[in-house]
Amino acid sequence: MAGSALRRLMAEYKQLTLNPPEGIIAGPVNEENFFEWEALIMGPENTCFEGGVFPARLAFPPDYPLNPPKMKFTCELFHPNIYPDGRVCISILHAPGDDPMGYESSAERWSPVQSVEKILLSVVSMLAEPNDESAANVDAAKTWRENRMKFEEIAAKTVRKSLGI
Amino acid sequence: MRTVLLTGLSFVLTGAVIGNAYYQKKQFYPSVVYITKSNPSMAMLYIQAFVFVILMGKLMRKVFFGQLRPAEMEHLIERSWYAVTETCLAFTVFRDDFSPRFVALFTILLFLKCFHWLAEDRIDYMERSPIISLLFHLRAITLITLLGILDLYFINHAYYSTLVKGASVQLVFGFEYAILLTVLFMAFVKYILHTLDAQNENPWENKAVYLLYTELVLGFIKVVLYLAFMMIMIKVHTFPLFAIRPMYLSLRGFKKALHDVIMSRRAIRNMNTLYPDATPEELQAGDHTCIICREDMLEFSKKLPCNHIFHTSCLRSWFQRQQTCPTCRMDVLQAPRPQQVPQTPPPQQQQPPQQPQMPQNLFQGFAGMPPIPGWPPQQPVQQPGTSGASTTGTPATPTTPNAPGSGTHTVSATGTHPSTTWPTAVPNMPPFMPPMFPFVMPYGGQGMPLPPTRPEGLTDEELKNMEGQERQNVEARIQWLRDIQCLLDGAMILIQQYNTVASQSSIPNINLSGTPSNNTPTDTNNASSSSREKSKESSPVVNNDRDLVKDLSDLEGATGYTAYRRNDTHLGRSNTRRT
Ligand SMILES: [Zn+2]
Numbered sequence: 001m002a003g004s005a006l007r008r009l010m011a012e013y014k015q016l017t018l019n020p021p022e023g024i025i026a027g028p029v030n031e032e033n034f035f036e037w038e039a040l041i042m043g044p045e046n047t048c049f050e051g052g053v054f055p056a057r058l059a060f061p062p063d064y065p066l067n068p069p070k071m072k073f074t075c076e077l078f079h080p081n082i083y084p085d086g087r088v089c090i091s092i093l094h095a096p097g098d099d100p101m102g103y104e105s106s107a108e109r110w111s112p113v114q115s116v117e118k119i120l121l122s123v124v125s126m127l128a129e130p131n132d133e134s135a136a137n138v139d140a141a142k143t144w145r146e147n148r149m150k151f152e153e154i155a156a157k158t159v160r161k162s163l164g165i
Numbered sequence: 166m167r168t169v170l171l172t173g174l175s176f177v178l179t180g181a182v183i184g185n186a187y188y189q190k191k192q193f194y195p196s197v198v199y200i201t202k203s204n205p206s207m208a209m210l211y212i213q214a215f216v217f218v219i220l221m222g223k224l225m226r227k228v229f230f231g232q233l234r235p236a237e238m239e240h241l242i243e244r245s246w247y248a249v250t251e252t253c254l255a256f257t258v259f260r261d262d263f264s265p266r267f268v269a270l271f272t273i274l275l276f277l278k279c280f281h282w283l284a285e286d287r288i289d290y291m292e293r294s295p296i297i298s299l300l301f302h303l304r305a306i307t308l309i310t311l312l313g314i315l316d317l318y319f320i321n322h323a324y325y326s327t328l329v330k331g332a333s334v335q336l337v338f339g340f341e342y343a344i345l346l347t348v349l350f351m352a353f354v355k356y357i358l359h360t361l362d363a364q365n366e367n368p369w370e371n372k373a374v375y376l377l378y379t380e381l382v383l384g385f386i387k388v389v390l391y392l393a394f395m396m397i398m399i400k401v402h403t404f405p406l407f408a409i410r411p412m413y414l415s416l417r418g419f420k421k422a423l424h425d426v427i428m429s430r431r432a433i434r435n436m437n438t439l440y441p442d443a444t445p446e447e448l449q450a451g452d453h454t455c456i457i458c459r460e461d462m463l464e465f466s467k468k469l470p471c472n473h474i475f476h477t478s479c480l481r482s483w484f485q486r487q488q489t490c491p492t493c494r495m496d497v498l499q500a501p502r503p504q505q506v507p508q509t510p511p512p513q514q515q516q517p518p519q520q521p522q523m524p525q526n527l528f529q530g531f532a533g534m535p536p537i538p539g540w541p542p543q544q545p546v547q548q549p550g551t552s553g554a555s556t557t558g559t560p561a562t563p564t565t566p567n568a569p570g571s572g573t574h575t576v577s578a579t580g581t582h583p584s585t586t587w588p589t590a591v592p593n594m595p596p597f598m599p600p601m602f603p604f605v606m607p608y609g610g611q612g613m614p615l616p617p618t619r620p621e622g623l624t625d626e627e628l629k630n631m632e633g634q635e636r637q638n639v640e641a642r643i644q645w646l647r648d649i650q651c652l653l654d655g656a657m658i659l660i661q662q663y664n665t666v667a668s669q670s671s672i673p674n675i676n677l678s679g680t681p682s683n684n685t686p687t688d689t690n691n692a693s694s695s696s697r698e699k700s701k702e703s704s705p706v707v708n709n710d711r712d713l714v715k716d717l718s719d720l721e722g723a724t725g726y727t728a729y730r731r732n733d734t735h736l737g738r739s740n741t742r743r744t
Pocket residue numbers: 455456457458459460475476479
């Protein structure tokens with residue numbers, strides 16, 4: 001059969017549908033390809049992203065879970081840890097070894113212990129608490145640090161946009 | 166839509182050019198001559214040819230790949246950019262034989278390259294698609310065969326034209342197609358492995374191993390090809406700047422493959438030989454889900470030294486990427502010998518206790534010293550009334566200013582008896598002690614005897630020797646620490662003598678109980694005798710490997726060796742990731 005990656009992804013999907021974590025919906029884009037997932041992430045409460053629903057795509061490598069998936073928001077999101085093209089930059093998505101920012105301890109990195117659920121929960125907490133030290137979007141990091149009002153304004157705009165208002 | 170429009174426009178313009186020529190000349194040959202003579206017409210025809218190539222490419226893509234996935238498209242565009250840039254660079258090298266034919270050859274090369282990349286991507290995709298249709302196999306096989314034939318043809322062509330006409334631009338094409346052939350071969354091997362894997366009901370454990378070795382061999386071939394190409398190009402033309410990036414990439418890929426093979430072999434060997442199989446009780450006791458595949462572990466599981474349990478097959482494929490425990494990230498290549506890595510070994514213990522032989526001649530060397538009967542067992546001679554004052558105060562400040570070249574040590578004991586100084590020659594002080602160190606022993610109260618922190622006294626070469634993490638650097642550091650130890654020993658002997666003399670002439674003793682661990686007076690004879698023996702050795706300090714290993718582990722913390730080694734493994738790990 002197509003291997004352990006597929007079986008594990010199926011298991012994770014089952015787990016996610018049986019016990020969905022709060023504020024997260026995720027699953028394969030279509031049943032034929034379990035290696036491309038779509039996720040919907042609600043903006044965490046009491047943050048400037050509250051109320052928003054942000055779609056993202058996850059692309060899994062053939063040797064998942066030995067290597068991490070790639071995650072990309074398909075909506076516009078102005079955030080210090082999200083590249084302007086939507087790619088998410090958090091340590092859990094980096095295999096130990098590749099360290100684009102140069103200061104992540106390998107303890108936070110990807111290992112088979114992690115899962116889709118943990119990734120998405122990390123993303124939620126990243127939305128709540130941006131880490132402006134390892135900025136993927138320098139503009140956003142600067143705004144977040146120096147002009148919080150403006151950052152929240154932009155965030156509110158993305159929230160409205162994500163709801164289609 | 167826009168592409169259709171542009172294509173249509175190019176056809177219309179070409180038709181106009183040809184029509185215009187025919188309208189003016191009325192006959193076939195004159196119109197051909199007219200078109201070739203007229204630059205705008207020729208430009209139009211070149212553009213038309215380009216459009217044809219693109220259309221052809223699209224057709225082939227439809228035939229062999231169907232719809233491209235977005236990832237494939239992205240990949241293709243990214244790689245094409247590099248390829249186009251490098252082709253432009255190559256044009257600068259071969260500007261002499263620049264001609265339409267030459268451009269056409271490069272276009273064909275680029276074209277075939279794209280198809281090789283697409284084939285590569287598509288075959289990688291096999292592993293993750295649940296169903297592989299018959300059409301897929303048909304396409305893959307015909308594509309690989311076709312590309313292989315084309316590659317071979319072009320290599321052959323380049324070879325003969327080089328033989329006949331001498332070195333020319335055909336050299337570049339020959340090498341490029343040879344490289345493409347290795348890429349294709351890799352894709353072919355992957356295709357076969359994936360197909361075989363798909364036929365099997367159970368996951369095939371050895372697939373990753375075969376892949377790893379194929380990668381290693383092909384990586385080696387690529388590196389050899391690139392090196393040969395570089396050499397020939399430098400000899401014949403100039404430095405091939407355009408080949409630098411792919412050459413670097415292939416070198417890096419080869420290094421990574423080699424590293425992967427070595428490290429994973431080591432980890433897997435450890436797994437097979439050192440780690441026990443998990444017992445049924447252990448499986449029952451804990452959560453018996455394998456964290457890697459999220460399936461139950463009923464059998465064939467191994468327990469790592471950190472007590473984490475995984476499927477043997479899962480662990481094997483993980484070790485092919487990284488050599489750590491997936492759960493706690495313990496480095497499995499470091500762990501099997503934990504007993505050799507004591508936590509905080511005091512550096513003073515580096516010399517094993519030796520037989521308490523009293524080095525008599527050491528003391529005969531001190532001018533004016535009275536013989537000390539039964540010295541070793543009777544040490545230390547302490548007077549309780551004064552010892553407290555002497556430890557906290559400053560009576561013991563033996564300085565040994567060792568002027569370059571002079572073998573003279575001067576001990577000046579300040580404090581209660583500042584006038585007692587012995588200008589003594591110490592012939593048996595360590596001869597390997599670098600004589601250029603002006604050396605001050607900061608013995609304050611109960612403080613540690615700090616090592617001489619005077620790096621400016623070292624030559625650049627000596628400093629360089631002590632940096633880094635290579636074995637010889639560590640050895641240099643050990644040597645340096647030993648020198649310090651010998652100096653300390655020497656100072657201890659002088660203090661002992663001072664104490665002996667002082668006890669005889671009833672002046673306050675220097676209390677040595679505050680000095681660090683092993684240099685307490687009872688040990689001094691051991692240490693000094695060992696240092697004396699060391700001093701006699703003209704051979705290198707480190708005699709055999711076991712000694713060194715012990716020394717290395719003892720010296721952890723003292724030399725920064727630990728930190729370097731950790732760093733090392735971290736750096737090493739960075740190459741382990743397979744992409
Ligand atoms: Zn498993």
